[in-house]
Amino acid sequence: MEVSVEFRLLGQVEAEHNGVPVALGRRGERRLLGVLLLLAGQAVTVDRLASLLWDDAPPASARTSLQAHVSRLRRRLDPDGNGTSGVRLISQHGGYGVEVDPAHVDAHRFRLAVDTARGIDDLMARSSALRSAIGLWKGPLLAGVASDRLRERVGADLIDLRLSAMELAVETDLSLGRHQKVVGELGVLAAEHPTRERFTAQLITALFRCGRQHEALDAYERLRVRLANELGVDPDPDLQRLRAALLRHDTGLRLTAGQSATPTPAQLPADILGFVGRRDALDQLDALLSTSVQEPTAVVICAMSGTAGVGKTALAVHWAHRVADRFPGGELYVNLHGFDATRSATSPTEALRGFLDALGVPPQRIPGSLDGQVCLYRSLLAGQKILVVLDNARDVDQVRPLLPSSAGCLAVVTSRNELSGLVAAQGANLLTLDPLSQPEAHHLLMRRLGAGRLAREPAAVDKIVARCAGLPLALAIVAARAATRPGFPLELLATELHDADSVLDPLAVGSADTDVRTVFSWSYRVLSPEAARLFRLLGLHPGPDVSLHAAASLAGITRQQVRPLLAELSQAHLVTEQNFGRYTLHDLLRAYAIELTRSNDDAAERRAATGRQLDHYLHTACAATRLMDPHRVAIALSPPRAGVILEDLSGADAALAWLVCERRVLLAAIHQAGAGFEAHVWQLAWAVASFLHRQGHGEDLLAVERRALDAAMRLTDPIGVAHSHNGLGLAYFVLDQEDKAQLHLEEALVAYGRIGDHGGQACAHLNLGAVLDRHGQHGAALRHAEQASTLFRMAGQRRGEARALSGIAWSRAKLGDHRSALEDCRLALTLYAQLPDRHGEAAAWDTLGSIHRQLGAYDEAVTCYQRAVRLSREAGERQREAAGLTKLGDTHQAAGDPAAAGIAWRQSLTLLAELNHPEADQVRTKLLATVNPVTS
Structure with missing residues (x-):
């Protein structure tokens, strides 16, 4: 018997005959078919079927209804009556059953696939097999036709198997790093x-x-x-x-x-549930894999272009998930925001930093210049098979630094522009994405709404497809609206779409009767008033995503009130929960939200919302800074506005995690704050400066401090001017531009002097000393450190005084005055122990160890380095811990104890290897020399 019918139960109950959807009739008929297919091979009595289908409360007409359902299903599944469809509904033993090959029912294929995957020993193969099996699920079991009680009675084991498969898939992926x-x-x-x-x-x-x-x-x-x-x-x-x-x-x-010791990057967004169509485009993308085999020395690049909302990102991400197992090195993804209406495009430096973070590069290893970052990035990709997705690119210049240069890597670039320049210079393959064809659009709606609902109103479906212009985003929003109201006639929806007269000019696709705004406005109008207001105000958020607390602050409501509103927007496909607890808007929807808030909310309301938003970020960022650096002297802030909800930060780890998560949002907020919010600009820059410095975001630090100085000068705020000059000096120092650093630090000294801020003057002196020390001017550096010490003492800042003493000791040691350096170091340690400050104390012990080593006092040096290593470990500073272990090993070696040196170096090498640090090779060389000494 030739089998040609495929059944889907893991989601909507659907069937296809030779690739053509089969109309399965009304809800009752689809529910009956789903139950019989789940129980395939069993004869189910009429009484049991009635109990299942009507949740233990069958009507008197249940037997008659069942007979009618069976009769209609037989005609639908085998319209010719020749039995070639591969499925038979049979009557036996006072009931009904289904004869079907289990391989043609997704639920039974899923069971077999999971059992097979469990027996696979290779972790990568097991993960791929499990993910493929789980991918058969397109929604809840028997979606749209079964109650929770029915699912529990006929599919509890299947649902539990799905969860077990997910647990095993995740466990396998965790084992793979x-x-x-x-x-x-x-x-x-x-x-x-x-x-x-x-x-x-x-x-x-x-x-x-x-x-x-x-x-x-x-x-x-x-x-x-x-x-x-x-x-x-x-x-x-x-x-x-x-x-x-x-x-x-x-x-x-x-x-x-x-x-895996080195992290495998996995930056792809979630795949699109219910992705349909795009067969030709997927075939073209699949062909790229063959090209990479045929030309093993070349990097394969695809430049995908198409109009806004046509589904470029969805296609690129869907295909990337399909072929991810072909790239064992992992997947890199960045949204370049080339056409975002509310924020500047992502710079190559920012994108590269995200890639290097994902590749496990410690902040201290990341070069300050773009050229240096590009070289490191391409070196890390050498010999790897990594998939790179560069989404929403503005132009070729934004893309070129992000392209891999090693054979085996593949890059997909999406843009609204045709990036023909990549063809000429990089040999890219062009792929132009058109709107969905009418059959593809129909298929998308069918996957969301079911074939039966579409079959009942084919003319209305045609109108909806035409009005949405083949744009997947528009179709998804329409489907969401229809799915939440199953009894709502599609003809009414089609008429409402057709009669809408609003036009979003910048986003119109073709003529006015194929306008994306029509769909947006139609979906927006059915929101509750509270959700509609939140959607409008989200247009004021700088992006790229917003947390629950920030959304609550923007709207001036509580967390409990904002949760259901975000859920409502998500269900309407107006926002996406891209990552757990973080929401984002498609750039078209963001543009629409901006237009709505400008036309519906008065200037006072918009300004108040912006103020609450900035207060949320400013006060949370300052709280995070205090937790991470409790001895830093805080700036004075105005109280947060009413309605501002701050993040709950319980300690330094939570503070760092929040800053890492919100970094891009904070940078965007600083750059987009308009007139009247200048104080927020320089205060936010002050709040994030220490974090950006420690994490190695030198370019970001420079950008925000420039913006901060401009804002403070417009305000004529002397405190802001002083802090911003100091921050700019630090940024230029980090980026190895010492002349500019010195200029701004000298301006900071003057500015702090005008306002009588002794602690600020002291910080500027210390920073100036660091600049001069780098130039070998140790005498001048010493004088600045001594001035800093005096000023910190006048300000009553004991931690600053300890830092200054460490700086004095360092400079004196460089000048050969080791005995005075020892005394200064011991004084610094006394102060640090009273604070306490493990970070500063570890640095002071390290300096003291270096001084003892220079004096040949190896036992004392060993003791100092051991203290420095222990404190660094307690503070979670793994790179400083590794550096201390290296110096400890060097000291043991100089003291004639190679065995102890080997122990310290091996511990250092373990840490450096985990950090993927370049100094690992140097330590490895020392170990080899210890094992195989060279003799004369």
Whole structure:
């Protein structure tokens, strides 16, 4: 018997006959078919069927209705009556059953695929097999026709198998070092399935490996509170032990030696649920893989272009997920925001920094110049097979620095412009994406609404497709509206679309009767008033994404009030929860929101919302700075406006995690703050300066401090001017532009003097000393450090005084005055011990060790370096810890103890290898020399 019917139950109940959708009739008929297919091979009595289909309350006409359903299904599935469809509905033993090959029912294929995947030993192959199996699910089991009770009765084991497969897939990916890839997915799974505590355990592990310990602890606490409130129980003992390991930074939570030591980048956004069509484009993209095999020395590049909203990102991301297993080195992704109406395009420097972070490069290793970053990036990709997706590019110049240069890598670039320049210079393949064809658009709607609903109103469907102009974004919004109101006739929706007369000129596609704004306005008008207001105000947010707390502040409402509003916007496809708890708008929708708020909200309301938004970021950023650097003298702030909701930061780890997550938003807020918010600009720059410096974001630091100085000078705010000059001096110093650094630091000295800020003057002196020390002017550096010490003492800033003493000791040691340097170092250590300040204390012990070593006092040097290493380890500063271990080994070697030197160097090498630091090779050479000494 030739089989030609394929059935889908993992989502909407659907069938295809030789690739053509089969109309399965009304809801009752599809529900009956779904139950029989799940129970294929069994004879189900009429009484049991009636109980299942009507949730234990069948009507008196149940038997008659069942007979009618079966009769109609037989005609639909085998219209010719020749039995060649491969499926038979049979009557037997007082009931009904289905004869069908299980391989042609997705639910049964899923079972087999999971069983097969469990037996695969190779981790990458197992992950790919499990992900492929899970991908068969396109929504809830028997979506649109089954109640929760029916699913529980006929599909509980299948639903549990899906969750078990997800747990195993995530566990496999964690073993492969793909914690960055799965952390977002786990956030959703842990929230949706709190009683499956393994998801939370996996989330905690992934967050820890991503350097987000505070969020890991938060995940545990959320589960603990939920279990206590809903079930009156505590998390299971394994999860409690995991929390304890997290608190003590247990190395067992890290990747083991048998797992990937270097992180595998996994930056792709989530795949599009229900992606349809684009067969020709997918074939062209698939052909690129063959090209890379045929030309093994070349980098393959695809430049994909098309109009706004045509689905370039969806296609690129969908294809990237399909072929991800062909790129064991991982996937890099960046949204370049080339056409964003509310923010400047992403610079190559910012994009490269994101790539280098994902590739595991420590901040201290990242060069300050663009050329240096490009060289490092391409060196890291050499010999790797990595997929690079550069989304929403403005022009060729924005793209070129981000292209890989090594064979085996493949780059996909999307843009509204045809990037023909990539063809001439890089040999790129051009792919122009047109709007969906009418059949593809129909298929998209069918996947969202079901074939039966479309079959009942074919003329209305044609009108909707025509009005949406083949744009997937518009069709998705229409489908969302229709899906939430299953009883709403499609003809009414089509008429409303046709009669809408608004025109969004910049975003019109073709003629006025194929206008994207029509769809947006139609979806917007059915929102609740509160959700509509929030959507409008989101147009004022700088992007690229917004947290729940920030959205609440923008609207001036509570967290509890904003949650359902964001859910409403998400269900209407007006915002997307791109990552767990963070929401973003498509650039077309952002432009539409801006237009709406300008026409619906008066200037006072918009200004108040902007003020609340900036207050949220300013006060949270300052709180984060205080937690990370408690001894830094805070600036005076005005109280936050009413309605501002601040983030909950419980400690330094949480503060760092928040700053890392919000960095791009904070930079955008600083650059986009308009007239009347100049104080926010320089104060925000002050708040993030230390973070940007420590994380190696020199270009970002320079950009925000320039903006800060301009804002402070417009305000004629002497405090802001002084801080901004000092910040600019630091930025130029970080970027190796010492002349400009010195100029601004000297201006800062004068400005701090005018306002009588002794602590500020002292900081400027110390920074000037660092500039001069780099030029070898150790005498001048010493004088600045001594002035800083006096000024810090006058200001009563003991931590600053300790820093100045460390600077004095360093300069005196450089000048050969080791005994005075020793005394200064000991004084600094006395002050640090009283604060306490492990970061500063570790640096002082390191300096003291260097002085003792120069004097030949190796025992004392060893003691100092051991203290410095221990303090660095406690402070979580792994690179400083590694540097201290290297110096400790050098000291042991100089003292004639090669065995102790080898121990210290091996510990250093372990850390440097984990950090992917270039000094690892130097330490490795020292170890080899110890094992194989050269004799004369």
